[in-house]
Amino acid sequence: MNPSLFSPEGLAGVIFLILIGVTMIGAIIATCTKRLIRSVSGLAVCFVGVAGLYYFLNSPFVAMMELLIYVGAVCVTIAFAIMLAEPDEAKLARKMSGLSGGLAAVCGGAVSFALGYAAVNGQWMAPATQVNDGSLKMIGASLLTKYSMVFELISIVLLAAIIGSVALARAGRRGN
Amino acid sequence: MMLTLSTQLNTYLIIGAILFGFGIFGLVRRPSLIGMLIAVELVLSGASVNFMAFNRFLAPDPTVGQIITLFIMAIAAAEAAISLSIVIAVYRNYKSIEVEDLVELKG
Amino acid sequence: MSSLAQSHLRETFELNIGPQHPATHGVLRIKVVMDGEYIDRAEPILGYIHRMHEKMGENRTWNQFWPNMGRLDYLSAMAYNHCYAGLMERAAGIEVPERAEYIRVITAELNRIQSHLLGFGAYIMDLGGFTPLMYAMDEREQILDLLESVTGSRLTYCYFRFGGVYNDIDDDFITGTRAFLKRFRPQIPMYHKLVTGNAILMDRLIGVGPVSAEMCRKYGATGPVLRGSGVNYDIRRNEPYSVYPELDFDIPVYKECDSMARYMVRMDEMVQSCRIIENALNKLPEGPVMAEKVPKALKPPNGDYHYAVEAARGTFSMRTVSDGTNTSYRMRLRSPTYSNVSLFEEASRGMLLSDALAFLGSLDPVIPEMDR
Amino acid sequence: MLARANSLWPLTFGLACCAIEMLSSGCARFDLSRFGAEVFRPSPRQSDVMIVAGTINKKMLPAVKILYDQMPEPKWVIAMGNCAISGGPFAYPGQYNVVEGADTFLPVDVYIPGCPPRPEALIEGLLELEEKITGKRRWPRVKPETMVKG
Amino acid sequence: MEQQALLDLLYIAAFTLCGLAFGFGPLLIVYLFSPRGTRQIVNKTRIPIECGMLTIGPAWIRYGILYYLYALMFLAFDVDVLFLFPVAAVYNDFPGIRGFVEILLFVAILSLAIVYAWKKGVFKWERKVYQQ
Amino acid sequence: MSGYFKDIITGLKSLAVGLQITNKEFLTKPITLLYPHESVKMYPRYRGHIELVKDPETGMNSCICCGMCEKGCPSGSISVKSEKRPGVKGKVLTAYILNFTTCSLCGQCVENCKPGAIRFSNEYNLASTRREDYIFNLLEKLHPEGIPEPEVDPELLKKELEKAEAAKKAAAAKKEAAAKQEAAKKEPAKEGGESKAEEKS
Amino acid sequence: MNELIRLLSYMICIAAFLGLNLAYLGWVERKGAGHIQRRTGPKDVGPYGLLQPLADGLKLMSKQLIVPANADRPLYMCAPILTMVPAVLLFVAIPFGEHLVPREFNFGLLMMFAFASVGGMSILIGGWGSGNKYSLIAGARAVSQNVAYEIPMLITAITIVMITGSMDLNEIVRQQGGFFWNWNVFRLDKSILMPVSFLVFFICSLAETNRTPFDMGECEGELVAGYHTEYGGMGFGLFMMAEYANLVIGCSLTTVLFLGGWQCPFGLFPGPHWFLLKMYFLIWCFVWIRWTYPRTTFWGLLNLSWKYLIPFSLVNLLLTALFIKVF
Amino acid sequence: MDRAKIKRELENLAAESLPAEPPQEEAPVEVQAEAEGEDKAKAKAKKEDDAPRKNGLIETEYAKRGTHLDVQINPDQVVKAAEILDGEGMTLEMVTGVDWLKEGQLEVIYDYSYPGGQLFRVVVRARVDRNNPDIPTVCHLYGGANWHERETWEMLGINFVGHPQLEHFLLPEDADFYPLRKDFKS
């Protein structure tokens, strides 16, 4: 069952390992560095990895969306926010050490262990049959038919987000 | 064995869990609001990975999970937009985005 | 509550623009306090090319001060030469032959075109367009050729002398100048088509950098800045010197007070300068180009003298205090951009950074002239 | 070496009158770009040669030094114009503000005299610098001629 | 994973490698061949560039509220637009007016955001007036 | 709303016009002067550094070593070294040092020189790796093969010798000096050749 | 195994193609600029200055890299490499000819955008990592601009997807076969605004590649040299190369989406030469535009996107949707 | 602009300032001036023009001097003068200073002109003591005076009281000399 390293499957396996590595490293950078901008970069790296995982999960469309939305949009926005709000990290560095760090590690470790344990030991039922292949076209089709509400809902949510954020951001503007 | 990891559900679940864990870790550890937001994004993506994994291996209709993931993304984006503007508003008013400082100011 | 009161502190930062910066026309330094993209305060800092011209005026003989005049505003050196010549002729009471005056006017106006061409090109380069500069420089080279054939240098002319000019112009120069005018006239509409009409440029210039006439008055701004603010003031008309009263030309005035107006004044002045040159060439009398009996060692009588000319950037005036010796007691040079740029600080308040630089460019500073 | 010599990117750094001649030499008539040297870079980090074109005065001095320092190796300096060579017309005994020559504090490679030097002289200076770098001159030397009136 | 997707992945990976090579290669060469020391006069080689002056204040400045607004709008808008992709891909396959109505609705809601921002003056970049 | 569309249309039109113009320029021939391969001739009035004028008849300079150029130069770039030689009228120029690095090409020296012994050269493309290259000895530049000895006028020499021998009177020497002064005063801005001629007579 | 060989050979070809392009686009640009400006451009280094890029490249490689003292070192070093990666990667999906395409992805178009959007982040961290105010401001501007122009670009691309019903680039080209009126630019039957849409896309790709008149990232007039102020030598070289690579990609994409890719205008002999012809024509337009116009202001640029391009592309989207239903 | 009015008011001002300068102080000035008359050229020039002027208004010949009115007043009156001229729409072209070393005084010169149709140039001068060179600023009236005064301070050490920013401007920040003073030696 083990594919040879140089077959396409084998190479894919290697790539998968690399992706896991990228995801993990990204996550570590995102949480452990002192400078916020670095953690945003870490977050972006992590998302690239996650996008790869999605690809392996048979949904290239979601993978691409992950890149576009998270890396291209969310991370950039966060970076802007950092520029605006807290560019100097000296103060943060001071508070990073010590108790809170330990506490955080314990919390994070516990949560991930619990989840991982549950996941591994859970009795997951294999699906009966898959009704469609989950491709882009199918997503589109279901967005147009079955989940059209979701489709419109998304736009409304985002409209609200735009309006809200613009209003909020402008509210603090000096002179207004 | 290592090379076939990608075909196993557990791999994804564990990755999801670890991401989730990192998210929690960051959430507790980060003193600043934006840092916490970053952590939250990690948590969300951990959840999404799980969703996608279940979707791939267990769901009868693989579009559902994807659509939910997409929805999560949209929500995450909206959330990021709103929360960042809140952060900025807070920052403007209190000159700090550190949680402790905010608590102090409230008191 | 006190911390809340401070909450509307400005989030400002300081930015150095210059002295080595592509947009400051040399070594002007502007210390900008920025508030995001907006300028909170832009303070020009001068002196990076201060060359002690005024001090040199005090320890050089009148004749030896000539080369300094070409190096003040090296772009319109002729006008500066003209001012110094006029000043000393006024002080020492020298009559200048008519032909010399005409030659002075012709060369000074050629020089003005040259200066405006470079100003135009450099201005557009500030705004990111390189090609107009090249075209302008091409035309400019023609003028430089003409002037070089008369004066021997390309930029830092030292051509005028007390009582006349260094040497006469010849027919080659006259035909060359006419040919140049013929060639140059159609270029200006081309510039307008290429540059002025351009939507991007209009977007950048119209309404940017308003300077009111009152502000000009308070700051002593002159030249295209003043005329771009709707004031019809030009030393060539209002305080006529040389043979300008005999030549016919218009003074372009724009009322918009913005960068575009200043830019347009310069463009139109080039056309007018062409007119002046043509006119002067037609009227050019025969005769000597040097007054007779100009003493080698000039000793103007005791007292203050003042002379003003219209240089390419505005009123250039000199005030000298003579103590009757062959050097001046005090030489004061009033350079136009010094006053023009001094209003930058007030006018640029609250502008966007790129607007402010577009505005600065429209003032067309020449830094060595400011710093003197 | 040949590559370096043929891709000399100058720093956009004009001080006074000579800077205008530097500009002209980049323009249509003289066109420095024929030698690959028209890429005037505004940032010292990206430039290879600093053309000191104009008078350096005491206030500018620290800035010039810093700019020179900020240029990465290999780097060269061209002193263009008499002012940059020796203070030019502004250097007289007892003056208070002009630095008498760029070589008092910079390792100048090529001197171009003139006030201002013609653009050809700047090109010649660049060729001279090429010669200094490669040790060989690829270009013909030009003997100045005077136009005969006719 | 299917063969097709697998190969896609391989191509992407290979070209990523290629890109990395394009990025690292020259830097490696630079690392190997570039001179080490810099001739200095005042030991200022490594200070940030600020037009020949010493830097004023910290380099990491608070900056960009205006961009920030744009970025926020962009974020939401971008996400919005992306959802049109799958819909557009199948748009042709669904006869009937329903698809059109949905897209119309979607776009209309989207445009509201622009209209709102426009009305609010987000796109106005005016000169600020300072009270002295 | 109509303004909105009008803006777009006029804007696009102006952009198109710009493109047209640059395209036209693209198709015309460049005007560049390929400098090291071809070069312009300098105008006769071009001001390069100053140089001594070679008298076509004698092949010598016509400097009378009056020092006016030295005195008039604003930046003190010139120093004239001269000495008295037996048998030669006037002083003989031994070195004419021009520190070109401080010269501003103002022309004062040329103007001040009455015999017209100096003029502007046409050297426009100087460049060198050494600063010292620009401290010219113009005399050496004038005679690159070596400075020729000034022609000794036998008559004058004879006269001088005669004078010296005949009386060695101080009065005679004084007289000659007076005559020389007068000559200098009388001949304002004479051409070099003339002064030469005078010297011969 | 066959696949592997194919992959390797494509990789080598693309690398060579890219290398050549990166080097000689610079030359084309300088030469073009020269001729537009009445001068000759590079000329004396090799015949017609053809060795100029080589000289430049070698020089950049032998130039010292200085890491500024208060730069964020890892970010500073990563940024140029990161800009390079997506630029090269994207060539994987470009159909040069019907059978001359490294890989046909059935989500190719989306992939283009996805990886291109990663580039923005690298500019941002480059600008930030330099520890220089100019870089920071310019980086923010450049990204903000990239971001703003991504939207109309996406909407326009979606319109195309709607027309063709495919995201496979090669498929999109295939559908534009026959005469040139089948090209998407002229598909007036799908939407009368198609040419406008092309214009929108073209402007966007200008902006996305940070070219004048949209070179906010470099804006020499204001911020020294933009986000790569602190990058010397090869760091700067990489940014420049990435710019040119993006240029090629942008033009290729425009060609594919609107100008019928490798299709011949008259239905004869389609092939890669047509593709290259069209692409280089577009690149030439970029160069031409660059040397004609001044730079826009920052807000002018953002407003252009939000006030004109986005509404136009949205209208076009709706029109297309309508036309498809109606006809 | 009303030339007659300006002239009248300035005349008043000058007249006001006349008694402010005690006659004894004038005497040594003249003595000094005569002392320097040893210079031949100077003595010759003196016949035409006497250098140290008294306070007061002179109508000068434009063709010879380049100015129409020349008024010398007390230092504390310069603001007043500026107000008068400002009210008439004149612009301040330049401010400069002269160091009269022999007299131990520094002179501040204000050049006014009219940026309109008519040609009218007014010079206002005031002399301050060299050891105590204080003079009020006119910055609040003429923004352009800011730089000119700053430069005059820098070059000659004339202290403009009330000037918002009397810092180094053209010279390096650490310059501690006044280069245009006559006794300056570098």
Ligand code: SF4
């Ligand atoms: S050498 Fe002459 S032209 Fe050059 S900067 Fe000095 S004074 Fe100006």
Ligand code: SF4
């Ligand atoms: S040209 Fe002027 S500066 Fe040069 S040597 Fe002659 S007098 Fe001196």
Ligand code: SF4
């Ligand atoms: S002025 Fe003429 S004659 Fe007199 S020393 Fe100079 S060069 Fe010789």
